Amino acid sequence: MAASQEDLLLKIQEQGDLVRKLKAAKESNERVKEEVSKLLALKAQLVTEDAGPQKFTLKTPKGTRDYNPQQMTIRNNVLDKIITVFRRHGAECIDTPVFELKDVLTGKYGEDSKLIYDLKDQGGEILSLRYDLTVPLARYLAMNKITTLKRYHIAKVYRRDNPAMTRGRYREFYQCDFDIAGVYDPMVPDAECLKVVTEILEALDIGQYILKVNHRRLLDGMFEACGVPADKFRTTCSTVDKLDKSPWEEVRTEMINEKGVSPDAADRIGEYVRLNGSTELVEKLLKDEKLSKVKAALEGVEAIKTLLQYCELFGIKDKILFDLSLARGLDYYTGVIYEAVLTQPIKIGNEEQTVGSIAGGGRYDNLVGMFDSKNKQVPCVGVSIGVERIFSVLEAKLAAGDITVRTSDIDVYVASAQKNFLEERMKICAELWDAGIKTEQSYKKNPKMLNQLQHCEENKIPLAVVLGDSELKRGVVKIRNITTREEDEVPRNDLVQEIKKRIDNLNLNQLNGAT
Amino acid sequence: MAASQEDLLLKIQEQGDLVRKLKAAKESNERVKEEVSKLLALKAQLVTEDAGPQKFTLKTPKGTRDYNPQQMTIRNNVLDKIITVFRRHGAECIDTPVFELKDVLTGKYGEDSKLIYDLKDQGGEILSLRYDLTVPLARYLAMNKITTLKRYHIAKVYRRDNPAMTRGRYREFYQCDFDIAGVYDPMVPDAECLKVVTEILEALDIGQYILKVNHRRLLDGMFEACGVPADKFRTTCSTVDKLDKSPWEEVRTEMINEKGVSPDAADRIGEYVRLNGSTELVEKLLKDEKLSKVKAALEGVEAIKTLLQYCELFGIKDKILFDLSLARGLDYYTGVIYEAVLTQPIKIGNEEQTVGSIAGGGRYDNLVGMFDSKNKQVPCVGVSIGVERIFSVLEAKLAAGDITVRTSDIDVYVASAQKNFLEERMKICAELWDAGIKTEQSYKKNPKMLNQLQHCEENKIPLAVVLGDSELKRGVVKIRNITTREEDEVPRNDLVQEIKKRIDNLNLNQLNGAT
Incomplete structure (x- = not known):
């Protein structure tokens, strides 16, 4: 912090000099005021840096939230299923910047335009955060003179609306869009959009x-x-x-x-x-x-x-x-x-929740033309999956204990029963990682056995390699099945192979519905 | 557009009335000026809507870009490989909002603070776009009082820097971070971060x-x-x-x-x-x-x-x-x-390009404490993968013809050799989709055979189902191998099964290096 602090003090001094000079020269009030406000801004910065731990409330902006690992797991599972369906229908993926020139959004959303987030004018272009993914798609098609495209786009959009977060209505939220652009025969792409929605809702199995x-x-x-x-x-x-x-x-x-x-x-x-x-x-x-x-x-x-x-x-x-x-x-x-x-309402714990609309869309044949200097149209039809509602239903189910999720998918934990095994643990971890096996160990030199096993149970890690003096002397290591608590010994040199075999077996058992 | 147009005209009338009233009442210049500027803003909106096709240059904001399907394919391939390594080490995934309270970012970046994007004050909180993923992580840990976490976070960050887009330097760009938070023994997590970087660079195989x-x-x-x-x-x-x-x-x-x-x-x-x-x-x-x-x-x-x-x-x-x-x-x-x-420089076409730094990081033990009211520290170490540089190298290789990508992974195209087969095509598509097979067809009622086959070749779709009158009468359909141009007939009722078998074979051949 020393360098920037110093800089700041220097700037404050210079700005102070400037203000004094302007006042002495009896410059216009407006001019002086402008420079004083700059001085105050600089000083405000100094106070914040000086004050050590900050004073403001720690929070995310209104209507937004962090996703913790459990929420991210739910989110990624849902999106993976949706992407699988989109790709099954041959959709390609595109992405656009989070902000657009403000002019791009102007006149596209009618009364809702007041909900658009604008960026501050810091010199340069006037920008706004995207309000949906449809207008950026139209801009993309017109700008690149693309006349046919089947694309999906999954990204966050921004609306300064009244949030209702328990019902999955946020100011920053995901949209998940599938659209078909091009001149085609009536209702052929339109019907496919409906087919896509049914496949997604079947895959998500939410009712x-x-x-x-x-x-x-x-x-x-x-x-x-x-x-x-x-x-x-x-x-x-x-x-x-x-x-x-x-x-x-x-x-x-x-x-x-x-x-x-x-x-x-x-x-x-x-x-x-x-x-x-x-x-x-x-x-x-x-x-x-x-x-x-x-x-x-x-x-x-x-x-x-x-x-x-x-x-x-x-x-x-x-x-x-x-x-x-x-x-x-x-x-x-x-x-x-x-x-x-x-x-039907969805059952969450002992309560029922009405969800209602979960996807929507339609045909918009005139939007792309609004961006084309010759008003050239590219007919489009598309659908948007209401993933935030789906997320919030699944999150509520998680909170009610109706479902569980695994936030990491580690297969093997390398533990030691005695002290001074960090080096051996590290060697084994590297061997397993290099073989592509999802492996973890404690970052402590001498972790307690109980803590290590507890970590495995809490994180549903199925296997542990347990190192001990007497075993290593005999050239073997123990493998522990965390669920059954069974342990057996395998030759140290065969460890990677053995672990691979057991992971394959576990996966196979899981596929067959065994526990 | 009719409704919003009407609204706008109404608002302009009301605003005009207000301005006239203020002027008549000899209100302060400042007050009148304020309302006049609102009026002008409304009128500007009207002009844009009236003018039909818009007049401004169609572009993405300075320093940003769209990702087209080829670029997205490169990007997703790179990120998939990186995520595989992160998860192999047991990292969980989190996400944070794209903007933070401005106070969260203040005093964290020294001289670079001037590069932060601010949002316009539209009433409510004062917000800025995130500048990196490290400060949001620290805010997240402090806010939720989390003392241990191994997480990855892949998201876009924003810097009002001078872009150098050919070298992969943008104002909106991806960060791809892996961090370990917690009180552990010296250098154990730090060394794992280095191991993670080596695994990623080996997996990406870029030199x-x-x-x-x-x-x-x-x-x-x-x-x-x-x-x-x-x-x-x-x-x-x-x-x-x-x-x-x-x-x-x-x-x-x-x-x-x-x-x-x-x-x-x-x-x-x-x-x-x-x-x-x-x-x-x-x-x-x-x-x-x-x-x-x-x-x-x-x-x-x-x-x-x-x-x-x-x-x-x-x-x-x-x-x-x-x-x-x-x-x-x-x-x-x-x-x-x-x-x-x-x-070493990377060979792209006939030229060589020096890439330099491609990942970086370190230990930051005092950042979380800056957000804690009691200055409670959570030591952290982490690494950020410079994916934008990797993207731009691979994009240059693509442009030079050194690599190719497939933007969709459709396995089967349902074609017809004659007119009036749309209904039969639709039925077959639905059967294949319902069996989880990636399938496409033309959205035209009577597409030309040549165009259909061309689409398959351009998009490297390996198989086509070709429908014809005589075959259907005999209860069979043709399957065409697009690469070898070989065709053979299978019973219509066995189609799904047959297609599945052939896709499995193609995948197997690909694994074995055959073409």
Whole structure:
């Protein structure tokens, strides 16, 4: 600390001189004030450094958290399963910077723009933290003039929202996106996104679910058929979006009082949004007196019909619910929209927790064009897995003792029963590491036997090599099975081989369900 | 866009009204100015939205970049190898938020603090982006009162430095850290960090390397023995740190002219810092007339002696170079310091590139205490792998055609030789996906055969299922080996099983080195 302290004192002195000079020269108040504030900033730094242990509350920023090893294990297990599905469908991986030029985000999120984190202007470009992974994808496609891409992107995004951390709502949180960009035949990539969601939810095995689907063209057509003026489609749509949380009566009131929809139109909308079903609903809507006269509505219903047909071919039609109340919040969707919902509360300890929406997405054909100087479009469809909700369910299960996790996967612990075995332990560790075997030892010269065995039990390490004088003299070492507490001797020279054999056996037993 | 546009117009109107009211009421210039700037900001937003395609240059922020699928493949391969080594040594994984309270970072980085990215004050806490992973680790340990931890942390950090992107120096870049916290016997965890570095560099196989080691106590003792006053130790140390880039004459001049070290003292330092070696150097220094009188120097040399002994037990002593010129930039080191350096330039295409330092670290026993209200210390030692340099070497090799990567690992492509096979293709894809087989198909209804096969070749997909009318009528499908172009027929009902068998064979052949 000596060097920077010295520097700081020097800077404070120079800054003090400057302020005195400016005051003496009767410079403008503004100028003096500016330099004084710099001086104070420098002094503040000095105090902090001088004060030894700091005074402020130690915490992570509001709405954020650390992940401890258990939470990281859960997180990595979940993400691994998801990545396996993404890659099974041929998705490539990309990444983008955590911040973007502020202009890139401007005008993309409607009312939510106020939740964007801005960086301080420290000279240079004006930057903001990314708000989602979809706008950076669109920027990436436009900037690199890429017209086809199937990619996944798993990264943290940032929103200055009101956190509800127990329900997995943070200001810094993971998004986990799969998107297909390119000009293709209708509903073929769209249906694959739904298939991807089902495979992921099956792999995660967190409960019964349905996939609600709807279509923005149908919503627009429905609003038109009900007598909503065109310039109110989007705002009416975001009111409909509230139906998953509020009863129809409240939504109706908001439509009429806040969005200026006529009571008649609202009532007509109310008739439609209570409809849900499958192919039979498609057939009903195609014959619907009002809808069948509106081009957009017919296009939307026909698209859903094709989607349902493809879902049948993919063997997932029983999971799909065509639901006219599904609206989705974001402005940029232009075609099919969908949302996966868990249909039963999840049991955590003795309590049940309702989770609700766990994945969502849709088609957005006009977003990439917003970044292209010639407004060239790249149609896209994608889905985002709500991993934070999944993490928080699993974390709650862990806390309730419903599941356990291993935060390290060490197979062998090298222990010694007597003193002065550090050197021999080190040699054996190196041999095991060099053979690729996950190995640990105590960092103490003379650890107690009990502590070493306890460490193995606490960390579920299956095997221990136990060194002792008499054994080493006979050219052998003991191997202890931590679970059964059985010990046997093997020749010191065969140790690596023996350990490998036993690890293979343990893994095999685990695969076969034995303990 | 309609809704947000409307909102914006409303807000602009309201804000305009407010400004007019303030002006009419002859409010202070400052107040009016403030509200006018808000109005202008709103109007600016409107222009952007109105203008259709945007006007600003599409780019990532200065010093940052996107990772395309090839770069991500390189990055993930490198990180996977590193994580395998970390976990082999029993390290657990943690993560921390991308930003911290600004106070957490204040006073930890000396002169480099000016490179920290601050977030804009949008009401609430004052935040900065993390500058490294070490200070967040120390904050994490202190905040959670954790006294022992062996963890790795791989994440991006942020520095407003001058980027040199071709050499892998970015403003947003990965750090890849392994640290051991806890009160243990001297040099036991420290030696393991060195072992971890050797295992990683062997696994990455990027060239010959040495691990330079030195000790901060020895450096301090050496400065004392040479007649440098105690308050100049740290600043002299950071001058010595420049020896890896500048010749001794320049370093000497800086010491004398800028740091106020006497010419005599500088010359004495010059004698020491040219020394490097192994155990024989340890013995020489222990007998050194000047050093042997200084307690700190002796402690440092004794520590290095122990470290070398442990490195011998770990089988890595031939990689270690005890080098008195190694100083390391950061203030917080208190014990052993080390740096891994590639000893030969790397061949990229027809050119050679010098890479230099590729990992570094050391012991920092006083950092956690800075966060503890009672100044309670948790001693730590750790190492950071310079993955960005490794990425840029491999990316250059990729660009030069020295290596190739596969960005997706699809095994089977489902193609059709004739029109109207989309439904059958979909059914087969679903069967293969459900069997866990990595499968792709065209998103077009009637893709051309040539395009489908080309896609397989470009993406190195080994197998294609080719559907045709005559085959399906006979209850068979063709499987094509893309490399050999051989085709044969299998019963449609055995397809999944047959494909599995062939993938296993391909993998086996690959393991055996066949093509």
